Amino acid sequence: MSGPSSDYDPVEVTPLRADEVEKMRDDALAAVATAGDLAALKQARQEHTGDRSPLALANREIGALPPQARKEAGRRVGQARGAVAKALTEREQVLEVEREQRILAEESVDVTLPWDREPRGARHPLTTLQDRIEDVFIAMGWEVAEGPEVEAEWLNFDALNFGPDHPARTMQDTFWLEPAAAALVLRTHTSPVQARTMLTREPPIYIVCPGRVFRTDTLDATHAPAFTQVEGLAIDEGLSMADLKGTLDHFWESMFGAGITTRFRPSFFPFTEPSAEVDLVCIACRGEQPAVATCRTCKGEGWMEWGGCGVVNPRVLVACGVDPERYSGYAFGMGIERTLMVRHGINDMRDIVEGDVRFTVPFGMEI
Amino acid sequence: MRVPLSWLREYVDLPADVTPAALADRLTTLGLKFEALHAAGADVTGSLVVGRVLSFESEKHSNGKTIRWCQVDVGEGEPRGIVCGAHNFAVDNLVVVALPGATLAGGFEIAARTTYGHVSDGMICSARELDLGDEHAGIIVLGSADSVDMKPGDDAAELLHLRDDVIEFEINPDRAYALSVRGVARDAAIAYGVEFRDPADQVVPTPDDAGYPVRLDDTDGCPAFAARTVSGFDPTAPTPRWLARRVQLAGMRPISLAVDVTNYVMLELGQPIHGYDRNAVSGPIVVRRATAGEKLTTLDGVSRSLDPEDLLITDDSGPIGLAGVMGGETTEMSESTSDVLIEAAHFSAVTVYRTERRHQLPSEASRRFERGVDPTLPARAAQRVADLLVAHGGGRIDDGVTLVGSAPAPVAVAMTTDLPTRVTGIEIDEATSVGALEQVGCTVEVAGGRITAVPPPWRPDLTDPNDLVEEVARIVGYDAVPSRSPVAPAGHGLTEVQRVRRRIGRQLAGSGYVEVLSQPFVGSSDWERLGLADDDARRRTIRIANPLSEEEPELRTTLLPGLLRALARNVARGQVDLSLFETGLVFLPKGDGAVAPIPSVDRRPSDDELAAIEAALPDQPEHLAVALCGDRERAGWWGGGRAAGWFDAVAAIRAVAETLGVPLTVRSGAADPWHPGRCAELVLGDEVVGRAGELHPRVCTAYGLPARTAVAEVDLAALLARADTMVVGPRVSSYPVAKEDVALIIDASVPAAEVEAVLRSGAGELCESVRLFDVYTGEQIGEGRKSLAFALRFRAPDRTLTEADTSVARDAAVAAAVQRFGAVPRV
């Protein structure tokens, strides 16, 4: 600080003296520094920078000085005010951070509190498993076909080479509908959908037919009178049992993972000839020693029965309007409940049927 | 079919090292499906010997039982003392004694122990204790002391043929030949490449006219009939133990020599046999169809009214048997029958099947006939029965050999040489195919690229080229089928409806609903619980002719019974906050008496026939239903819960309709089983496609459900038919929104949805949305009135709206409501 010039106007203005200005500044800085919260800071701002504050008053005196002294006084007061303003800003930032931290700390919660306000929904595992099965075939270029559950006797039996006087007809444990003359049944398999497709479309045909089917089995741990099946049908030129085996091998690998193989055994179904039972290598032990010996899934067999299949009987092609000289095909079927039970370790069919939410909810939206 | 291996090995020399399990596996690969393996007699171990009863003393004990304290010679020098509770034996009888250390059926261990004051040093066995039959009242008496074929101390297990391995097969309908030991042995011989000795290969005397007279009036139903008679045989002669044991192991009950022999021959050859009391049959046997009004009392004591299609065995007295199904009571062999008429006939499969079905009379005989029996067997089978009867029962086979009619000739089947390869995908050459067909008994000729096979008489199932392929394939082995992936033409994926169905499921599950899949069977108790009026359309159902339960003989016409039962089951099990949904078909009779035709299968049905089939089916629309009870949102540390209510049910269906892009509207309605004041009709066009709301309190009570349970059911098929899921991209205006609130006082009965619709149309194009945000009733409003408060949003696509624009639009909306409903704007 330089002292007053000797050629000043002799009139001296006390508030503008260097020491006075410094004191005002220091008072202000002290007030700012000691302001404990934003309210105190606001008051300090009022007192030290407001219209009635010493520095503001001093600033107003500058005009009273002789012109040659104004510059010096103005610089002095300006610097003081600048220092105070800067301190205010800095202090304000500090206090705002402090305030925010305090508020946030106060607002902390117990994040371990549970949240089960909205109910958890789920699709039925039979539905989602059916979706999954469909998707495997869709990926192979197949399509999904559907049909009615109350079906004409002709489509459920005759068209599929179940002759009216063949014992196979009674093996199906059919629900017959009244009146008998109407010739209607609850379909015993989804094969009528295959017949419907052949009757209405030209080959090549590659379809899967999932859906509900009915047999006169009382509900117990392994049976339900209404249950779910998926059947497949391929009609094209030059198809054989080898294509059937390839299709099923691919399908089961998609469902249960690589290394799942199938085995055919001669069997009998009126709508296929030759016919086969499909055994699937046990998904638990894979038929490998020593696990197979104690395996409960396959009861030590190494294989599990999974459904029937075969080459479409040319008689079925004829009844459905497909030229058996030009086309051949294959068909297969399996139970979705059984697949679900084995894939997911379910012991009792009744759990699938009864609709207890504790059973269904864990399966969620996809399977 | 249960096959004792000792029996099987009589006709085929199986390699010694073949285990029963390996044999069962091998035959399974040939098409005889393994069902179970029974190690008969295997749990009877230790010393089981022939004992001779030297003496016994009867002792009456304080518990009221009389026991015999026996001295039994078991071939040891010193007799053993044994306590026995049975009384059916005499001194010098030979009996079966289990010595201490032996184990009997069921793991029962024999030890010397004190009983009734004696140390019983072994046990005299009954049939049941050895798993030889059900007989347990008396012990087994093997014979008397002068029997030549046994003596005390001999191994009784061997004598009784106790130990055998029995393979049980499930025989498919196309392999009727395997319903006999003969047929299974033939396949076993093929399996191991060894010789087969046919038990049917036997010399039969030339038929003559001196036999029992038989006339066939219906040679379609009965093409061949053989008969022999045996006279003077001893009806009390016991069945040889080996024979009875085989019959028993094959799953039939030994009864008497004559019956056991007929069953034995049926099991051996597959030819059902019927034996008549020769002296009860009067006059010639005539095989004919029944005439109307005829009756027959069958062996089971049931009097049956006969159908003109039933094929009968008759004599001068009328019907004496249902051909191939069951004999009649009047000619049944009795304990004193010493003259037997043996019938071994061939009946057509269809005839037997229909009669068996008509009279609900499945039998071992009908099971074989309906699947197809070798028609060349009758004469040989009749001879075999006669031989066995006189061999073990004495008497003599009468002269005179009856054989009327003849076996139908097998029909040749031809296929192209390459068919087996084309069908199976296995490379199979001509020689392999011919060899396989000859192995199964066909007579084969090859010419001009075709294989022609005449099936053997025991294979009536071989009628088509593909049948021959299956025979070739099973001999070659199904394991040889290669795995090849066919390439389907490019597909189109799921249909729109299939996609949308999945979307609905995910949507409902995503909003907390759990899917159930109920069984579709219902009954009158369901309709009563739902409180449906007698004339309610949902009571018009399709009935099942053979329901599992008389309580549930109908097919559902609504999803509600199954869904509410599932809901109630959950509630009963302690789950109280529930949201369930179900989709599935319901079955609505057309009631026009339409009959589905059954066209011939030798061609495609005509389009008219197919249309008639479709027309006879009931309507089967897919429905969707939801049901809720308890809290939709649960109470917790966050505050109170929100009870599920009628509005949730409505909202669920509205949301589905929105997903489907279907313009579903809601209006007030009333229908069972809903609360009459809380039932919404769901309307599509001018059709009510569903209802939603609160369940009637009485229905809640009937199902054991909490009050205020809410349900909705909608014809999903109707919604799917109108689905329009193609969203047209909206143009989003970036100009500011102008908001106006409108409160209207209105008669309480006016539905909010109608007011909203009127406001919306009155507000004009600038109106972006109308949302009801408050409903108020109270004193200021007045009795029978309510105040509805709506938030209106306005926006233009091309400019910022002025206050004037907005208020003009708002006023127009209010004016419309005033005019339509007499609404009073609330200021």
Ligand SMILES: [Zn+2]
């Ligand atoms: Zn296993």
